[in-house]
Amino acid sequence: MDNKYDLQFDEPIKRWDEALPLGNGLTGCLLWGNGAPLRFSLDRGDLWDLRLAPEVLDEGFTYAEMIDCVKRGDQEGLLKRFDNMYEKYPYPTKLPAGRLELSFSQSVDRLVSRLSLWEACAHIEMTFWDRSIKVSSYLHAVNGLGYIRIVGDSNAAGSLDLIPPDYAGEQQDNNANPVFHTSLTRLGYPAAGMHSEGHIRWFHQRTVHDLEYAIVIAEGEGATGERVIVYTIAANHDGDDWLEKAKRKTASALMAGYDAAFDDHVTWWTRYWGQSSITLPDAKAEKMWVLNNYLFGSCSRKGAPPMPLQGVWTADEGKLPPWKGDYHHDLNTQLSYWHYLKANHLEEGESFIDFLWNLRPEAKRFAERFYDAPGMNLPSVMTLAGGAMGGWPMYSLSITNQIWLCQAFDHYWLSTGDPEFLRDKAYIYFRETAECVQRWLMPGEDGKFKMPVSSSPEFHDNSLEAWLDQISNYDLSLLIYLFRRLHDMAEHLGYLAEAEQWANVMENLPDLAVSNDGVLMINPKETLTASHRHFSHMMSIYPLKLLDRKGSKRDREIADKTIFNLEVLGKGQWVGYSFAWAATMYAWQGNGEAALYHLQQMWRYTCSPNGFHLNGDYKQVGVCMFHYRPFTLEGNFAAICALQDMLLQVDDGTICVFPAIPAAWSDNAAEFRDFRGEMGVLVSARIRANKLEYIQLRTEREGSFRVQNDFGCERLLIIIGERTYEIACPVSERFSVDLQAGDVCSISIHA
Structure with missing residues (x-):
């Protein structure tokens, strides 16, 4: 691969969300700073405080109670039982691991940073007047360890400090928005203990729940006199004797050396890069495809947890990560795994499929306890273990968001054509989801199925108006998709009686709500009249592709008019992922110019210099009204999905x-x-x-x-x-x- 794709910065990197990102699926590192110090902000994907809020465990935490609150117009009851807990308690939450800091005896005159995407290795060159030091670092793709090598004038050599998160520092929680500004001190953890044995050092972080973890470093001299550091993040769920094993592993890796391990690391990445490629006359678009596939390979690996909001790069700001770094299923997890199949990174993307499949027992328990239903359903805002976290209940506890998760299984089956996967996983996952949803489908006055309450993420935010008394196009599109795909899968498997059963359900679903102007509505009573970030009313266009663009003139006109309506309403309320999602719809429409334009807007104005999607127009150039910068990954991969759809589509086979x-x-x-x-x-x-x-x-x-x-x-x-x-x-x-x-x-x- 040409090094033209590399990230390079000629000035010190001042923020963690602009850092050089390294990752191996489980562990992440952000390399940044000016040498006073040079920071290695570390993360591990399964470091979670899994304590649930008391409200989640209360007997009144049920779908039936939520419906009753809506029917009574009891906003206070909804907030108290289902929402306030998200901001009231600091847990459950994703946790930062800590940091390494490399400080130098002299101030740095010049610092140049480069991330080689081909090798997944960061290189920092620092000049101290007449001396220089080079720092190289990678997170091993196979053995999971981190490696740092320091080469240069020994007189300028720095000190390496282990910095645990400030769990026991002064309370800093005076900001009005706890979603973005909750201090780590609220978790109530004790200060980490610092320890050393010879050339090995570590801190041991205890919590007030089951988790314990440590960052362990081994430091020594390489064969040619360079300084070498090997580190790992270990946790008590690694098994018995977990800390001693981590110490032995780092010591052994230090003895083996930086270069020997690097060869195996590069071999993994060479295979990864060989799985697909593109060549475009547009250097920016081509580089963003490469960069984001690098990010994907760094933060999603089989055998590791799938990426939550920030992947393996939890915020390093002394606070909880934005939105607690959770798993959001009303858009975020789904968009994060849109692109990987077409890019031919099956094994890396299987992390998400395996995660959902392995959570089936928890999804069954939640369906029974919360929905009073058979089958399965996961909370739409949840922990690594599938526990409900609360939040805006019409979205965090939506019964239909589970159907959007089903699409991950459908996409995998369609892409691979694996008949065993269809029979043993995809169909079962769809069917068990349908069992839960059907518990709450009921005939309306017209004989068509309706739901007791409905919503459309994230219209009307968290107000009573967000609860719709007639079914939303969002919920309806997902229901149509669920039973249509169940019917098709059952036919393919030869389950003819079940295919007829699913067809009967489809016949009793209403039609999508379309305005007199031919535009998809929010629901039969309400049309979108202002700019909005979440295109939930357009699910039937993309990603569900329910409208038959080529076979039905009416469907094509509805899609085209609805997409045009986005242009009429403007982009004021959009965030970064909105541009990416719009690009996918323009690509599906066949409008490559518009698709590329929206990708360019996102990449230029809502992404950090290192490519991270920061949600808002943080440069304040006027592309939208949100000027914040909370880092989440779904926009990155939705954009690459759109780019790939510009190059290849499979339409009705x-x-x-x-x-x-x-x-x-x-x-x-x-x-x-x-x-x-x-x-x-x-x-x-x-x-x-x-x-x-x-x-x-x-x-x-x-x-x-x-x-x-x-x-x-x-x-x-x-x-x-x-x-x-x-x-x-x-x-x-x-x-x-x-x-x-x-x-x-x-x-x-x-x-």
């Missing part, structure tokens, strides 16, 4: 290449390699000078694959191994290619 690229890309050259389509096929293609040059299909499974003919010519040449033949297909129509597992098929214009 038909492969369409370059369906939504700007004219400038088509005029020059654009190419992608090994993007994942559907049913286990990897797709590559190139367009140059407005001509599609080739499509290549590589198959993991036997199947018949449909391709849209966008070559501008009816006569096409098909090459499969040593077999070559011609076909005739009208331009813009589709043709099928029958392939065996392991085939490589090349499609081009017949000369």
Whole structure:
């Protein structure tokens, strides 16, 4: 990979959310500072205070009680039972791990930082008048350890300090917004204990619940005289004798050396980068694709927890992370895992699938206790263990957000074509979700199903007006999607009686609410009349794709008018992810110019210099009214999803290449390699000078694959191994290619 993608800064990095990010799925490090000190802000994905608020354990914490409060118009009751706990208590919450600080005896005259994305390694070069020091650091992709190497003039060598979080410091909780400004001291933890044995040091942090953890460092001299530090974040849930094992592991790694470990680390990343690639005439878009795939590989790995709001880079500000670093299921977790399948990073993305699947027992308990229902359902704002955290109840306890989680299983099945996954996981996950939801579906006066209460994230915020007496398009779209996919999956599996059962439910769902102007409404009584950040009323356009854009003129007009209505209402209330989500809809619409424009707005104005999505227009240039900068990751990966959708879409099983690229890309050259389509096929293609040059299909499974003919010519040449033949297909129509597992098929214009 070309080092043109690297992050490079010629001035000291002053903030943690602009730092050089390192990660291996479980552990994260943010490298920043001016040398006085140079900071390594550390995080581990499973460090959580899992204590639940007393209100969650109260017998009145039920869906039925929530409905009764809504029917009575009892806002105080709703707040007291279901909402206030989120800000009232500092727990449950994601926890920061601590920090390493490297300080130097002299002030730094110049500091240059570079993050090599190819090697996943940070490099800092510091100049002290006539002396210089180079610091390199990486988080090992396989063994989980952190490595630091310091090379240079020993007279300027610095001291390395272990800094635990300030859990026992002075109370600092005077800010009016505890979502962003809750002091760590409110957790009530004791100060960490500092310890050392020879060349090994550590701090041991006890809490007031089950968790204990430590940061352990081993420090010594390398074979050529350089200074080497190996560190790890260990916790008591690592097993018996966890701290002693961590000390032995760091000491052993120090003996083995920096370079030997680095080779294995780079081998992992070389494999990762080999899974797919793109080449664009747009340097910024190409770099953002590479950078965000780097971020994904750093904070999502099989065997580790999936990324919550900040992934493995919990805020280092002496406070709890924004929104407690939780798992939000009304948008955030879903968008974070939109792009990985097409980018062909299956194993890394399986972290999310495995997490949801392993939480089924907790989801069943929550469905029974809170919803008084069979099947399963997870809280929409929850801990690592699936515990409810409260918050705005119409969203934090929405019964339909669970359906949006189901889509992760659907996407995985469609992308891989794995029949065992469909039978043993996807269908079961959908069916058990439906069992819970059906408990609360009831016929209305028109005979169509309705829900006792409905909402549409995040319209009317946390007011009584947010509770809708007629079903929202958000809830309805998810219900239509749930039962439509259950029907299709059951048919595919040969469960014909169950397929008929799901079809019967679909027949009794109402139609989506559409205004007289042909625009999707919030619900049959209310239309969106002002700018808003969350496009929940548009779920049927994207990501659910319920509207048949190509097969139905009415559906296409509804989608186009609703997207246009976003332009009419403006972007004042948008946040960063809104630009990314809008870009996905423009890409689905085939409007590559608009898709790219919205991606550029997000990248330029709502992302930190290191690429982190900061939600707001923190530069205050006027693209939206939110000027804050709370870091969350979902906007990063939703944007890359949109970019990939500009290059490849699979529409009703038909492969369409370059369906939504700007004219400038088509005029020059654009190419992608090994993007994942559907049913286990990897797709590559190139367009140059407005001509599609080739499509290549590589198959993991036997199947018949449909391709849209966008070559501008009816006569096409098909090459499969040593077999070559011609076909005739009208331009813009589709043709099928029958392939065996392991085939490589090349499609081009017949000369």
